[in-house]
Amino acid sequence: MQHAIPYRTWVPGWTAGEPRPPANVSGEEPIAGAGAVRAMVLENAVVVFGRRGCCMCHVLKRLLLGHGVNPPVFQVDEDGEAAVAEELSKVNTSNHVKKGGGIDINGNESSNKVQFPVVFVGGKVFGGLERVMATHISGELVPILKEAGALWL
Amino acid sequence: MSMNSTSAQFVTSGRMGAYEPIHQMSMWGETFKSNGNLSAPAPIIVEEDVKLNDQSEDTSNGILGPSERYYQEVTTKPADKVQRRLAQNREAARKSRLRKKAYVQQLETSRLKLIQLEQELERARKQGLYVGGGGLDANPLGVSGTANSGIAAFEMEYGHWVEEQNRLICELRTALHAHISDVELRMLVDSGMSHYFDLFRMKATAAKADVFYVMSGMWKTSAERFFLWIGGFRPSELLKVLYDTNIIIDVLGPHLEPLTDQQLLDVYNLRQSCQQAEDALSQGMEKLQQTLAETVAAGQLGEGSYIPQMGTAMEKLEALVSFLNQADHLRQETLQQMSRILTTRQAARGLLAMGEYFQRLWALSSLWATRPREPA
Numbered sequence: 122m123q124h125a126i127p128y129r130t131w132v133p134g135w136t137a138g139e140p141r142p143p144a145n146v147s148g149e150e151p152i153a154g155a156g157a158v159r160a161m162v163l164e165n166a167v168v169v170f171g172r173r174g175c176c177m178c179h180v181l182k183r184l185l186l187g188h189g190v191n192p193p194v195f196q197v198d199e200d201g202e203a204a205v206a207e208e209l210s211k212v213n214t215s216n217h218v219k220k221g222g223g224i225d226i227n228g229n230e231s232s233n234k235v236q237f238p239v240v241f242v243g244g245k246v247f248g249g250l251e252r253v254m255a256t257h258i259s260g261e262l263v264p265i266l267k268e269a270g271a272l273w274l
Numbered sequence: 275m276s277m278n279s280t281s282a283q284f285v286t287s288g289r290m291g292a293y294e295p296i297h298q299m300s301m302w303g304e305t306f307k308s309n310g311n312l313s314a315p316a317p318i319i320v321e322e323d324v325k326l327n328d329q330s331e332d333t334s335n336g337i338l339g340p341s342e343r344y345y346q347e348v349t350t351k352p353a354d355k356v357q358r359r360l361a362q363n364r365e366a367a368r369k370s371r372l373r374k375k376a377y378v379q380q381l382e383t384s385r386l387k388l389i390q391l392e393q394e395l396e397r398a399r400k401q402g403l404y405v406g407g408g409g410l411d412a413n414p415l416g417v418s419g420t421a422n423s424g425i426a427a428f429e430m431e432y433g434h435w436v437e438e439q440n441r442l443i444c445e446l447r448t449a450l451h452a453h454i455s456d457v458e459l460r461m462l463v464d465s466g467m468s469h470y471f472d473l474f475r476m477k478a479t480a481a482k483a484d485v486f487y488v489m490s491g492m493w494k495t496s497a498e499r500f501f502l503w504i505g506g507f508r509p510s511e512l513l514k515v516l517y518d519t520n521i522i523i524d525v526l527g528p529h530l531e532p533l534t535d536q537q538l539l540d541v542y543n544l545r546q547s548c549q550q551a552e553d554a555l556s557q558g559m560e561k562l563q564q565t566l567a568e569t570v571a572a573g574q575l576g577e578g579s580y581i582p583q584m585g586t587a588m589e590k591l592e593a594l595v596s597f598l599n600q601a602d603h604l605r606q607e608t609l610q611q612m613s614r615i616l617t618t619r620q621a622a623r624g625l626l627a628m629g630e631y632f633q634r635l636w637a638l639s640s641l642w643a644t645r646p647r648e649p650a
Contacts, residue, residue, distance in 0.1 A: 174565060176593055180558035180600070187550045251603055258547050258607040259614075260540075 158208040162241045166271035167192035170209065171238035172202065177250050178238045184253060185240075188263060190271045197237065209235040209246070243269030390426055397433035424483025431476050432493050435469070442466055443629035450622055460618045466625040470609060474602040477505065485594045495639035498632070504555060504601035509608040510548045515631055516612075516624050517541060531619055540615040548608050555604065559597055566590045 161168050167185060171178035173196040182194055197205045240247045242265060247253070256262040266272045442465060449462055481488045491502045501507060533541065569587045573580065613621050 176558045176562040176565065177596060177600070179561045180554045183554035183557050184551060187554070250600055254551055254600065254604055255607050257551060258544070258604070258611050260543060260547070260611075 158205055159212055161193070161195060162209070162212050163244050165193060165241070166190075166243060166269045167266065168241045169194040169238060170197060170205065170235075170241070171195075172197055173199070175238055181238055181240060181250055181253060184257060188266060188272065190266060192240075192271075202237070206235050206237070209239065209241075212241075212244075212246070242266065242271070390430060393430055393433050397429075397436060422484055422487075424480060425487050428476060428480035428483070428488075429493060432473075435473055435476070439469060439629065440633070442469055443626060443633065446622055446626045446629070450619075450626060456618050459622050463613065463618060463621045463625060466622075466629070467609060467613060471606055474606055477602055478599055481505075481595050481598050485591070485598060488598060489594065495636050496642065497635040497639040501635075503552070504559065505598045506601060506605060508552065509605050510545065510552055512628060512631075513541075513545050513548055513608065513612070516627055517545065531617065533616075533620070537615055541612075544608070544611050544615065548604070551604050555597065555601055562590065562593055562597065 158170075167190050169178055169181050169185075169192050171181075171194065175196070178194055178196075182192070185192055235246065236249060239249055240253055247265075253262065256265065263272065442462075446462055446466065449459055477488050487493070489505045491499045491505060494502070498507070501511065566587060569590055570583055572583050572586070612624060616624060
């Protein structure tokens, strides 16, 4: 059974009192406003954040679709980029016990700075395309997705 | 006295610099010999004569060292003429030194270029490219000149890489036929793997210098370029080669080691994952092509002004570097996973098979380039 909710029609918890996405949405995908970011991360098993027009996001999406996962892909505007990155980093921090530390994209202990495109799995930062590719090839990705509830098999 | 050493490069220019007195005298003599003015054997006599005929001489020939100044005091030359002559000499000497410096620098640069070209030629011949014909048609030194020392450096490094690769393959072949321990074989396997990873690192650096160059595969042989995918080999193709020809079927070797069922399953899964990752990257590239085309075509085509489009397009091109890096990353991960699945001996055979596969492609390129052609 596949968890396949088309991202275009799926609306995150906007109605739960979170700020609506900015009005300057010209593309089909909703633009992530900093305030709504936390909700998106927590409410989705898998979610992708990337810059507007980023082709790597496309690659990420294809890879995940191949596993039967159809994550929402949120595009970040240039103006909102810093704010969203900040917000995502905070989400990252709150999930770790260690103060000031965290796991960055490459799995190293470092600052919580987030780089786009970034994938969140199970409410935690997972990494960029490199990590997804590596775990995809090594076979570690599927168990991780299952554990996060993104896959039911 | 070495009459020829220091003056050799100046004979043609006919000018002399003021160096040490000994050299002055030797060059003095040389100049006179070449000018045919005087054939006096003893330099001192020559200088004395020249001083007397001072007005008719070219100023550059008036070299006055300490010995000559002594003579000056003895003779009745006015002091200011001497001073003027001295100043002119210093000026001439200074100019000569500058010219010499520039010339030497030119020589050094040319020498370096020559070494680079020779190495490139060597490498091209080894790979069998038709030298002097179309094989080196994208010589970065010729096309971009000094714009790309990064690419020139890459070309040189790649030449070394190929040599080392040939050596490693030989070593593997010998080791597999001999009875070396698993530990030693493991070291060879690790060397072989590291060697590929070195290439990916080199490519990443070169991509920063010129991503188009790396993407185009101009540094590879022609047959390799036929199979090119995002600046390198297609990992799934390589797996197919190994799967079909070597790992499974090679049961006739001295060390009978067929794959276990688990290994077969793992290899199958790897082939699937690899193919999926390739497809994802290919689709991403297509999207990049599409958006780049749209960016370039944006605005009124035909008006003749397109600066804003260029700015946006340049930003898009940055993504090309990412794609190359991700593709190489996929190649690396695939190789590593293969090495995890296989035993040491199997991995050694796999590396040998892979290495020889590329050597055959190089040979094919060479054969093709040198095949007999119909006269035009």
